[in-house]
Amino acid sequence: IDLTVRKGGHINPENVENELPVAYEIINKAGLQLEMVVTDITSINSPNAGKIIKTLARLGIFKYRLGYLFYNENEPIVNQVNKYENQLRSLAELNRKHGVRGMYQNHQGDWFGSSCIDLGLVLSNIKSEFIGSQYDLRHAMAEGFKSWKTGFLSLKESIITQVLKDFVWEKDDKGKWFTKAVPVGEGVADFQVYFGLCKKHGINTAFTLHPEHLYYDEIMNNGSKEEKIKHVIRKLTSELQNFKKVYNEYYK
Numbered sequence: 001i002d003l004t005v006r007k008g009g010h011i012n013p014e015n016v017e018n019e020l021p022v023a024y025e026i027i028n029k030a031g032l033q034l035e036m037v038v039t040d041i042t043s044i045n046s047p048n049a050g051k052i053i054k055t056l057a058r059l060g061i062f063k064y065r066l067g068y069l070f071y072n073e074n075e076p077i078v079n080q081v082n083k084y085e086n087q088l089r090s091l092a093e094l095n096r097k098h099g100v101r102g103m104y105q106n107h108q109g110d111w112f113g114s115s116c117i118d119l120g121l122v123l124s125n126i127k128s129e130f131i132g133s134q135y136d137l138r139h140a141m142a143e144g145f146k147s148w149k150t151g152f153l154s155l156k157e158s159i160i161t162q163v164l165k166d167f168v169w170e171k172d173d174k175g176k177w178f179t180k181a182v183p184v185g186e187g188v189a190d191f192q193v194y195f196g197l198c199k200k201h202g203i204n205t206a207f208t209l210h211p212e213h214l215y216y217d218e219i220m221n222n223g224s225k226e227e228k229i230k231h232v233i234r235k236l237t238s239e240l241q242n243f244k245k246v247y248n249e250y251y252k
Contacts, residue, residue, distance in 0.1 A: 042067045064100060123158040137189050137190075209243075217231065
């Protein structure tokens with residue numbers, strides 16, 4: 001299980017010390033494991049950063065995803081990269097003290113880490129096992145359809161977990177192109193090449209499935225609670241089967 005511990009998420013960050021242990025127990029009693037959480041933490045000064053990290057360590061949850069960092073087009077990019085390196089270096093030290101690992105997800109857009117190369121250079125300079133990458137092939141390919149492999153290679157030593165999702169390009173009613181989420185294996189994400197690279201470089205980490213395509217399903221907007229639950233279980237079961245097929249074919 002991958003829970004959100006951020007504003008508007010599963011767990012209110014301000015109440016993490018009380019709410020997360022309750023969720024942890026519920027998940028354990030269901031025979032599942034809470035492997036990681038998603039946060040808005042981007043520095044040691046982020047709101048509730050200290051108590052979130054301490055609570056994770058106390059419960060034995062050793063991975064969390066960071067929030068996002070953004071570029072200001074009015075400031076030199078190099079200066080901002082240096083600033084973010086110092087910021088993440090301090091966060092890595094806090095993580096080390098508590099034995100947890102922070103992961104930064106590459107996301108398409110004008111953000112730090114979108115190209116992967118900037119993030120890769122920063123992480124290689126920090127050289128800490130307590131701060132790394134949550135690598136997202138879907139966003140890497142949406143950002144650099146032909147150059148994503150270069151970004152991957154810059155991050156390969158720092159990948160802690162990997163994100164599972166896929167996409168296609170479509171046009172909206174005004175003729176503007178956008179990326180639309182689809183189930184894994186049904187889009188343009190090149191899992192054959194990707195898993196080949198993972199195998200070549202010995203990358204075999206945990207995966208987190210982000211089924212964002214479910215937002216496009218009519219039943220998720222207008223169905224009853226029971227209908228939504230059945231629909232999600234059915235779609236996720238099918239998607240996991242597709243992933244296993246692709247993974248076994250191209251990685252193993």
